Amino acid sequence: xxxxxxxxxxxxxxxxxxxxxxxxxxxxxxxxxxxxxxxxxxxxxxxxxxxxxxxxxxxxxxxxxxxxxxxxxxxxxxxxxxxxxxxxxxxxxxxxxxxxxxxxxxxxxxxxxxxxxxxxxxxxxxxxxxxxxxxxxxxxxxxxxxxxxxxxxxxxxxxxxxxxxxxxxxxxxxxxxxxxxxxxxxxxxxxxxxxxxxxxxxxxxxxxxxxxxxxxxxxxxxxxxxxxxxxxxxxxxxxxxxxxxxxxxxxxxxxxxxxxxxxxxxxxxxxxxxxxxxxxxxx
Amino acid sequence: xxxxxxxxxxxxxxxxxxxxxxxxxxxxxxxxxxxxxxxxxxxxxxxxxxxxxxxxxxxxxxxxxxxxxxxxxxxxxxxxxxxxxxxxxxxxxxxxxxxxxxxxxxxxxxxxxxxxxxxxxxxxxxxxxxxxxxxxxxxxxxxxxxxxxxxxxxxxxxxxxxxxxxxxxxxxxxxxxxxxxxxxxxxxxxxxxxxxxxxxxxxxxxxxxxxxxxxxxxxxxxxxxxxxxxxxxxxxxxxxxxxxxxxxxxxxxxxxxxxxxxxxxxxxxxxxxxxxxxxxxxxxxxxxxxxxxxxxxxxxxxxxxxxxxxxxxxxxxxxxxxxxxxxxxxxxxxxx
Numbered sequence: 162x163x164x165x166x167x168x169x170x171x172x173x174x175x176x177x178x179x180x181x182x183x184x185x186x187x188x189x190x191x192x193x194x195x196x197x198x199x200x201x202x203x204x205x206x207x208x209x210x211x212x213x214x215x216x217x218x219x220x221x222x223x224x225x226x227x228x229x230x231x232x233x234x235x236x237x238x239x240x241x242x243x244x245x246x247x248x249x250x251x252x253x254x255x256x257x258x259x260x261x262x263x264x265x266x267x268x269x270x271x272x273x274x275x276x277x278x279x280x281x282x283x284x285x286x287x288x289x290x291x292x293x294x295x296x297x298x299x300x301x302x303x304x305x306x307x308x309x310x311x312x313x314x315x316x317x318x319x320x321x322x323x324x325x326x327x328x329x330x331x332x333x334x335x336x337x338x339x340x341x342x343x344x345x346x347x348x349x350x351x352x353x354x355x356x357x358x359x360x361x362x363x364x365x366x367x368x369x370x371x372x373x374x375x376x377x378x379x380x381x382x383x384x385x386x387x388x389x390x391x392x393x394x395x396x397x398x399x400x401x402x403x404x405x406x407x408x409x410x411x412x413x414x415x416x417x418x419x420x421x422x423x424x425x426x427x428x429x430x431x432x433x434x435x436x437x438x439x440x441x442x443x444x
Numbered sequence: 445x446x447x448x449x450x451x452x453x454x455x456x457x458x459x460x461x462x463x464x465x466x467x468x469x470x471x472x473x474x475x476x477x478x479x480x481x482x483x484x485x486x487x488x489x490x491x492x493x494x495x496x497x498x499x500x501x502x503x504x505x506x507x508x509x510x511x512x513x514x515x516x517x518x519x520x521x522x523x524x525x526x527x528x529x530x531x532x533x534x535x536x537x538x539x540x541x542x543x544x545x546x547x548x549x550x551x552x553x554x555x556x557x558x559x560x561x562x563x564x565x566x567x568x569x570x571x572x573x574x575x576x577x578x579x580x581x582x583x584x585x586x587x588x589x590x591x592x593x594x595x596x597x598x599x600x601x602x603x604x605x606x607x608x609x610x611x612x613x614x615x616x617x618x619x620x621x622x623x624x625x626x627x628x629x630x631x632x633x634x635x636x637x638x639x640x641x642x643x644x645x646x647x648x649x650x651x652x653x654x655x656x657x658x659x660x661x662x663x664x665x666x667x668x669x670x671x672x673x674x675x676x677x678x679x680x681x682x683x684x685x686x687x688x689x690x691x692x693x694x695x696x697x698x699x700x701x702x703x704x705x706x707x708x709x710x711x712x713x714x715x716x717x718x719x720x721x722x723x724x725x726x727x728x729x730x731x732x733x734x735x736x737x738x739x740x741x742x743x744x745x746x747x748x749x750x751x752x753x754x755x756x757x758x759x760x761x762x763x764x765x766x767x768x769x770x771x772x773x774x775x776x777x778x779x780x
Contacts, residue, residue: 281464288756291718293733
């Protein structure tokens, strides 16, 4: 398929199904983790440390994907880790979206001094390395689920603000907005009923992307041991442990890494797919 | 004249941004935590230590006065003394900066070469399977952040097929007496090829992890603008004159398609530098970012603020240079 400019268009159906399917499986794993996890994710057993996954020799039944150096079950920890990852993705992603998109909408449609103030803040925010900023915030406000979510919202609102500002500016210059004004709509009403629905596809696409980013940020924070408590099952924490023992027990790194990889890929592909599907020009 | 004024405006804007950065850093480090002195103290500090620190940072004064004193010190490059390493922060930070700069520039070079090659390939063979492969490859590369690429590279080339070093900056045996901290640059000047090889062997994996997402962005954008240029009349003219497709792309289309990519590469380069924080940690590379994470873990606030401000300065400078380059290179803006 080719569009007017001769660009190749990718089929969107398969991409949406695959990424949506993986995220659905993950959500089920997170919700039913206590029912399906074969072991207690916190239970340590130093005598069964670094057991390999089930297809290798020297395994024990019940530890399907092996154990880490403390004898904790890799599969069970991954299932419980999905809970934290998805909660952070949903809550932090949605909050970031609401705050960032609102500011972007106001800056792009009202222009003038609200735009100048918001854009200046965006400029200042762009001068900080995001990962360092996140780590610094966590160090200052303390670890824990609320802190992680707060840090992600504080750091990433600019991503929405920048894009939505540009989109709202483009929409604001269109004739249909002018005619809504002539018809006697208030500025605020026009923004909500005319501009917002037209930038909504972009917001939805950015939101799914942001969920993937939130998962990564949480993994990075737990990788440097600044997420929730240190022995709680997190993908980043498992990856951190797996990185140090990668030559002795590759499975501790590989399985959480594959899960994280597929999850982040799915969120971004879902975002791209939804954008194509909702974009009235491409449709 | 117009050029000068536009430079001046950008300089003022940069200054305002940097001032904002200073305010935010001050607020995060000094105002938000309940008792900054308690956070700065190592475990087991005495009352005398507390009193000394309180006097040193002037916590008895108003917050506004504190800010002015702090800002005055920062502007003069005085970030205080590191709590965990007991050395001046400015010294520590400047010693580590070369390592991070070398890694970032190496990553940028790889990204430009890789992304450029993908874009040219996709343009030369447009409409074929090769272009589809470039599109899908770039889409994948873009969806996965540097942190994950780093882990994948560690598994592939550190464990599965261990041909590269995945830890450190240089092999201890080859650590010749460097007189600067620009190891790679110095090794090249001194023609120590064994050292150059070792440094590159250490640097390649972290640099590649940083480069892959940026290469994908360059590939997508440059291919898009090349494609738009290929429809222009002057390109068709060159083609009718009998130039080969290769030379039409490289000599006619490329120079005109590069400009939009350049601005984007500038912004993305700052993201790449930001990525060094976690990538250096992942590869135990002795740079600024790795030091920053240690500083956070040790609650070494003077060191953290020094590193954050240095990064912010670096980011704004890169953006300023790119903005100015864009004005200089774009003939339409030059005469505006």
